[in-house]
Amino acid sequence: MKMNNERTEISDLGEFGLIGHLTKNIELQNVSSLVGVGDDAAVIDHFGKQTVVTTDLLLEGVHFDLMYTPLKHLGYKSVVVNLSDVYAMNATPTQITIGIGISNRFSLEALDEFYEGVYAACNHYGVDLVGGDTTTSQKGFVIAITAIGEVTPDKFVKRSTAKKGDLLCVSGDLGAAYVGLLFLEREKKIFLESPKVQPDLEGEAYVIGRLLKPEARKDIIEFFAEQSLLPSSMMDISDGLSSEILHICKDSEVGCVLYEDKIPIAEETRSAAFKFEIDPTACALSGGEDYELLFTMPQSDYEKINNNPAISIIGYMTEAGEGAHIITKGGSRHEITAQGWNPIGK
Amino acid sequence: MKMNNERTEISDLGEFGLIGHLTKNIELQNVSSLVGVGDDAAVIDHFGKQTVVTTDLLLEGVHFDLMYTPLKHLGYKSVVVNLSDVYAMNATPTQITIGIGISNRFSLEALDEFYEGVYAACNHYGVDLVGGDTTTSQKGFVIAITAIGEVTPDKFVKRSTAKKGDLLCVSGDLGAAYVGLLFLEREKKIFLESPKVQPDLEGEAYVIGRLLKPEARKDIIEFFAEQSLLPSSMMDISDGLSSEILHICKDSEVGCVLYEDKIPIAEETRSAAFKFEIDPTACALSGGEDYELLFTMPQSDYEKINNNPAISIIGYMTEAGEGAHIITKGGSRHEITAQGWNPIGK
Numbered sequence: 001m002k003m004n005n006e007r008t009e010i011s012d013l014g015e016f017g018l019i020g021h022l023t024k025n026i027e028l029q030n031v032s033s034l035v036g037v038g039d040d041a042a043v044i045d046h047f048g049k050q051t052v053v054t055t056d057l058l059l060e061g062v063h064f065d066l067m068y069t070p071l072k073h074l075g076y077k078s079v080v081v082n083l084s085d086v087y088a089m090n091a092t093p094t095q096i097t098i099g100i101g102i103s104n105r106f107s108l109e110a111l112d113e114f115y116e117g118v119y120a121a122c123n124h125y126g127v128d129l130v131g132g133d134t135t136t137s138q139k140g141f142v143i144a145i146t147a148i149g150e151v152t153p154d155k156f157v158k159r160s161t162a163k164k165g166d167l168l169c170v171s172g173d174l175g176a177a178y179v180g181l182l183f184l185e186r187e188k189k190i191f192l193e194s195p196k197v198q199p200d201l202e203g204e205a206y207v208i209g210r211l212l213k214p215e216a217r218k219d220i221i222e223f224f225a226e227q228s229l230l231p232s233s234m235m236d237i238s239d240g241l242s243s244e245i246l247h248i249c250k251d252s253e254v255g256c257v258l259y260e261d262k263i264p265i266a267e268e269t270r271s272a273a274f275k276f277e278i279d280p281t282a283c284a285l286s287g288g289e290d291y292e293l294l295f296t297m298p299q300s301d302y303e304k305i306n307n308n309p310a311i312s313i314i315g316y317m318t319e320a321g322e323g324a325h326i327i328t329k330g331g332s333r334h335e336i337t338a339q340g341w342n343p344i345g346k
Numbered sequence: 347m348k349m350n351n352e353r354t355e356i357s358d359l360g361e362f363g364l365i366g367h368l369t370k371n372i373e374l375q376n377v378s379s380l381v382g383v384g385d386d387a388a389v390i391d392h393f394g395k396q397t398v399v400t401t402d403l404l405l406e407g408v409h410f411d412l413m414y415t416p417l418k419h420l421g422y423k424s425v426v427v428n429l430s431d432v433y434a435m436n437a438t439p440t441q442i443t444i445g446i447g448i449s450n451r452f453s454l455e456a457l458d459e460f461y462e463g464v465y466a467a468c469n470h471y472g473v474d475l476v477g478g479d480t481t482t483s484q485k486g487f488v489i490a491i492t493a494i495g496e497v498t499p500d501k502f503v504k505r506s507t508a509k510k511g512d513l514l515c516v517s518g519d520l521g522a523a524y525v526g527l528l529f530l531e532r533e534k535k536i537f538l539e540s541p542k543v544q545p546d547l548e549g550e551a552y553v554i555g556r557l558l559k560p561e562a563r564k565d566i567i568e569f570f571a572e573q574s575l576l577p578s579s580m581m582d583i584s585d586g587l588s589s590e591i592l593h594i595c596k597d598s599e600v601g602c603v604l605y606e607d608k609i610p611i612a613e614e615t616r617s618a619a620f621k622f623e624i625d626p627t628a629c630a631l632s633g634g635e636d637y638e639l640l641f642t643m644p645q646s647d648y649e650k651i652n653n654n655p656a657i658s659i660i661g662y663m664t665e666a667g668e669g670a671h672i673i674t675k676g677g678s679r680h681e682i683t684a685q686g687w688n689p690i691g692k
Contacts, residue, residue, distance in 0.1 A: 008454035021454070051397060054477055055492055057445035061484045099403035099490050108354035108367070131400055138407045144445050144490030146401055 043089065043156050050156060052093075052149040054085040060140040067191075068184040071110055073212045074143075075117025081238065082147035083125050084216040084291045088236040089158075090224065091151035093125060099133040101142035125218060155230065157295070162233035162252035166296035168315040169231075169305060171220045173264040174241055175280055178287025179272040180204070180211035206268035214291045220310065227304050231295035240286040243338045244294050246324060252296075255322040258315035258336065261329050285326075286339050389435065389502050396502060398439075398495040400431040406486040413537075414530040417456055419558045420489075421463025427584065428493035429471050430562040430637045434582040435504075436570065437497035441476045442468070445490035447483035471564060501576065503641070508579035508598035512642035514661040515577075515651060517566045519610040520587055521626055524633025525618040526550070526557035552614035560637045566656065573650050577641035586632040589684045590640050592670060598642075601668040604661035604682065607675050631672075632685050 043050050058078055060066060066074075079096060086093040098118065102111060122129055127147070187199040201208060216236075224230065233252055237244050241263065249256055265280045273280040296317055297305055305311050324336040389396050404424055406412060412420075425442060432439040444464065448457065468475055473493070533545040547554060562582075570576065579598055583590050587609065595602055611626045619626040630636075642663055643651055651657055670682040 009450070012454075021458075051494075053399075053441070053443060053492070053494060055443040055445045055479050055490065057447055057479045057481050057488065057490050059447050059481060059483050059488065062447070062482055095399070097399060097401040097492060099401045101403055101405050101408070101488070104355070104357065108358075112367075133401050133403045135403050135405060136408055137405050139485060142403065142405065142447070142488055142490075144401065144403050144488075146399070146443060146492040148397075148399060148494075 043151070050091075050151045050153050052086050052089045052091040052151055052156065053146060054082055054089075055144065055146045056082050056085070058143040058145075060142070065184075065188070066141070067188050069212060071113040072117035072120070075114040075119075076121045076213055077117070078143050078145055079118055079121035079125070079127075079147075080214055080216045081291060082145045083121070083127065083218075084214075084236040084238070086147050086149035087216050087218060087221045088234055088293060089149070089151060089156045090221060090231065090234060091149035091156060092221065093127045093147050093149040095128045095130045095148040096122070097131040097146045097148075098129060099135070099142075099144035101135050101137035101140075103137050103139055103141070106141065125216065157231050157234040158251075159233055159235045159248050160251035162248050162254050162296040162317050163298070164254055164317055164319050166232050166254075166298055166317045167302060167305065167313050168245070168256055168258065168294075168296055168317060169311055169313050170237070170241070170264065170292055170294050171217045171310055171312075172290070172292040173266040173269065174237065174290050174292060175265050175273070175283030175287050176207045176210035176269040177214065177289035177291075178211075178240075178283045179269055179276070179278075180207035180209070181287075181289070182276050182278075183208060183272070184211070204268075204272055206266060207272045211289060214289065216291055217293045220293050223308060223310075229297065229301055229304055231297055234293060234295035237290040237292045237294050238288055240284075240288040240338075241290075241294065242285040242326075242336050243288075245336060246338055248294070248296065249317075249320070249324045252317075253320045255318040255320050256315055256324050256336075257318060257322075258324070258326045260326055262312060262314040264312040264314075285336075389497070396437075396497045396499050398432050398435045398437040398497055398502065399492065400428055400435075401490065401492045402428050402431070404489040404491075406488070410487075411530075411534070412487065413534050415558060417459040418463035418466070421460040421465075422467045422559055423463070424489050424491055425464055425467035425471070425473075425493075426560055426562050427637060428491045429467070429473065429564075430560075430582040430584070432493050432495035433562050433564060433567045434580055434639060435495070435497060435502045436567060436577065436580060437495035437502060438567065439471060439473045439493050439495040441474045441494040443477040443492045443494075444475060445479040445481070445488075447481050447486075447488035449483050449485055449487070452487065471562065503577050503580040504597075505579055505581045505594050506597035508594050508600050508642040508663050509644070510600055510663055510665050512578050512600075512644055512663045513648060513651065513659050514591070514602055514604065514640075514642055514663060515657050515659050516583070516587070516610065516638055516640050517563045517656055517658075518636070518638040519612040519615065520583065520636050520638060521611050521619070521629030521633050522553045522556035522615040523560065523635035524557075524586075524629045525615055525622070525624075525626075526553035526555070527633075527635070528622050528624075529554060529618070530557070550614075550618055552612060553618045557635060560635065562637055563639045566639050569654060569656075575643065575647055575650055577643055580639060580641035583636040583638045583640050584634055586630075586634040586684075587636075587640065588631040588672075588682050589634075591682060592684055594640070594642065595663075595666070595670045598663075599666045601664040601666050602661055602670045602682075603664060603668075604670070604672045606672055608658060608660040610658040610660075631682075 043052055064074055083093045183204050190197050233248050235244055260281055263284050265284055270280045273283055325333050326336050327333055389398055410420055429439045529550050536543055579594050581590055606627055609630050611630055616626045619629055671679050672682050673679055
């Protein structure tokens with residue numbers, strides 16, 4: 001490896017700073033490359049239909065812990081998180097490719113379980129596994145999935161096109177997966193200290209299920225098509241509501257007002273969060289792994305959106321100069337930060 | 347992790363056995379999925395054009411050794427090996443996505459070097475980097491690349507369509523990358539034992555260059571288009587000539603006769619192989635990492651093919667029952683095996 005005189009720590013840039021740095025000089029060469037890096041997925045023109053493509057890399061010990069993640073669930077989730085990126089472009093996923101690296105600690109039966117989950121997701125969402133690569137790893141389980149989808153020309157929805165006055169909307173409910181993770185991490189710690197203690201997860205099926213077996217919001221994309229709705233911007237929530245809202249604000253050059261009391265949080269999530277003495281709103285804002293869709297809609301579509309119980313209107317977009325703010329239940333106004341809001345941290 | 351009562355070691359199946367096992371129950375659901383797993387790349391129909399997609403996963407310590415692989419070369423090669431799979435379908439690559447996992451031992455400058463190589467390859471081959479994923483790894487460098495390409499409808503070329511009587515052809519020359527690897531591994535060993543000894547690689551630029559900076563055969567695909575040639579089957583040579591020939595024979599249900607004296611081997615490769623006292627033919631048959639194209643052509647195209655100095659006709663296809671054989675320079679006939687031929691091992 002070549003030695004450098006200068007050394008900049010990657011951690012100094014953060015994930016998005018790093019992506020920006022690495023991709024700042026890209027000039028697209030093919031007329032078919034309609035949207036490149038910087039959104040949930042890329043868009044490629046194919047003479048009549050447009051193709052959406054997105055890749056995720058999942059590493060053991062970073063993205064999943066096999067101590068409490070059944071391999072079948074892992075296979076299912078690995079597919080779902082990629083499909084979620086395709087839906088977030090308002091597209092329909094059609095194919096996936098999967099590359100896996102496995103060490104010799106995995107048996108064929110273990111790998112079969114993983115693929116059972118992969119195929120279950122493919123069947124559920126109607127996508128085809130069309131290719132891949134299987135290789136040995138020295139250590140740990142490596143999963144690389146690419147999803148391909150189709151979208152009617154110019155119906156794809158980017159993050160960068162929200163307008164002032166648009167409604168800010170979210171599907172489903174938020175924060176559950178994060179609380180599910182807290183339970184599993186707690187039980188893992190107890191198990192490592194006292195292997196004979198049985199895990200105590202009774203009544204937490206909802207939040208744990210949301211972590212281990214998330215679903216992508218195919219139904220929302222179908223609802224948009226049925227109702228001839230086209231969001232003005234959209235992305236999926238993988239890092240937490242506040243971080244994703246800031247992406248839309250920055251990329252669209254708008255501000256927003258978010259109402260805490262409008263953020264959808266399931267009763268199961270609230271009661272689970274209380275057991276850890278944490279604020280359910282903080283779980284929704286900065287927990288992540290919800291795989292719900294965050295989108296903006298023109299106000300003229302208020303009625304159509306409001307009639308769908310799976311969608312919550314949680315705020316509206318403002319001018320960029322007004323910044324991104326949350327109005328708390330108590331009526332006070334705070335700036336939204338990537339970790340939740342100021343001054344109350346997680 | 348769920349424990350299984352049965353345990354089958356993955357190594358018992360081998361790579362191709364494993365892929366076959368994991369994909370045996372796939373039923374393609376989308377009419378747009380024309381070719382699925384089992385070829386260099388998948389083919390997807392897009393109403394007028396067809397899309398080719400392929401994924402590779404490259405892991406440090408398994409696929410590359412950073413002790414003698416400059417990061418810029420690694421970036422270049424990571425792209426090239428994927429594009430090679432697209433060309434092997436007779437398609438033109440147009441986009442790539444790249445997922446990387448990096449540990450904190452890599453600085454930003456190191457990552458920049460890697461991406462310099464990625465962008466150099468993108469520019470050279472006219473493809474766009476349109477997306478990806480950047481993540482932390484606990485250990486080692488992980489690279490996942492997906493390449494997408496276009497092909498005129500029904501001009502894609504699979505491995506499974508060679509016919510009895512077809513000419514067996516290969517581009518460029520073979521075996522060099524393997525000998526290059528032997529040199530680098532030898533110098534690494536010497537360096538680890540005596541760090542002050544300077545590496546002795548003089549005169550071996552060709553074979554080392556073929557390992558560290560391979561090129562994909564874009565020119566051959568362009569030649570086919572100019573000459574209105576369509577191979578009856580094709581794949582790229584990543585695992586070694588003999589292994590790839592057996593793939594074509596098995597998938598196309600044909601046999602073949604290969605002539606040892608027709609296998610193209612560069613003078614630099616021959617003289618380098620002699621320094622290690624190994625047979626240059628063995629390097630070509632089972633070395634791998636050549637990224638040349640192996641293809642079959644109807645005999646009626648003999649003249650067109652024979653006029654291209656970048657292509658060698660190395661044999662012909664026979665009936666499946668006749669098996670796959672090599673005629674050595676001495677005139678004897680041996681069965682081709684994935685590791686070279688019987689009974690002479692490598």
